[in-house]
Amino acid sequence: MARGRGVRVVVSVVALAIMFGLGWMIAKTGAGQAMPTESLTELERQFTDRMQNVVLVGNFTVDGRETRGGSPERYELSGVTKVADDQWRFDVHMVYGNVDATLPVVVPIVWAGDTPMVTITDFSIPTLGTFTARVFFYEDRYAGSWQHGQYGGLMYGAIEPLDAS
Numbered sequence: 001m002a003r004g005r006g007v008r009v010v011v012s013v014v015a016l017a018i019m020f021g022l023g024w025m026i027a028k029t030g031a032g033q034a035m036p037t038e039s040l041t042e043l044e045r046q047f048t049d050r051m052q053n054v055v056l057v058g059n060f061t062v063d064g065r066e067t068r069g070g071s072p073e074r075y076e077l078s079g080v081t082k083v084a085d086d087q088w089r090f091d092v093h094m095v096y097g098n099v100d101a102t103l104p105v106v107v108p109i110v111w112a113g114d115t116p117m118v119t120i121t122d123f124s125i126p127t128l129g130t131f132t133a134r135v136f137f138y139e140d141r142y143a144g145s146w147q148h149g150q151y152g153g154l155m156y157g158a159i160e161p162l163d164a165s
Contacts, residue, residue, distance in 0.1 A: 060146070
C-alpha cells in the first residue's frame with residue numbers, strides 16, 4: 001500500500017517538474033507566440049475553442065500496479081494555442097501541495113483525421129529525463145499512454161467546463 005502511494009507521489013512530482021521545466025524553457029527561448037486565428041484550419045479553430053477554460057478530470061495507471069481504475073488526475077486548462085506548424089501551447093493550471101501555478105507547456109500535436117493527438121517521443125528535459133506520450137482528445141474525452149524511464153501507463157478521462165467541476 002505504501003509503495004503504491006510512493007509511486008503516485010513520484011509520478012505527480014515528475015509531472016509537476018516537467019511542466020515547470022517546459023515553462024522555464026519556453027520563457028527563456030521566447031517560444032509560444034500565438035499564430036493568427038485566421039491562419040488556423042476549421043478543425044484547429046474548433047480544437048482551440050473546445051479547449052478554452054476546461055479541466056481534464058480522469059485517472060492514470062502505472063504498469064504492473066493494481067490501482068482499480070487508476071489514480072486521480074486533474075489538469076485545468078485556461079487555453080490551448082497553436083504557436084507553430086505542429087507546436088501547441090497548453091496553459092495548464094496545477095495545484096500540488098503549496099504550488100499553485102499556471103504554466104505554458106509547448107508540445108507537438110498531430111492530427112489523425114479530425115482527432116488531435118499530443119505526440120512526444122524520447123522528449124528530453126534536462127535534469128528530469130526522457131519522456132514519451134501519446135494523448136488524444138475527442139469530443140468530451142481524452143486518453144493516452146505515457147512513459148518515463150521504467151514507469152509508464154495509461155491516462156484517461158473527461159474534458160469538462162472549468163466552472164462545472
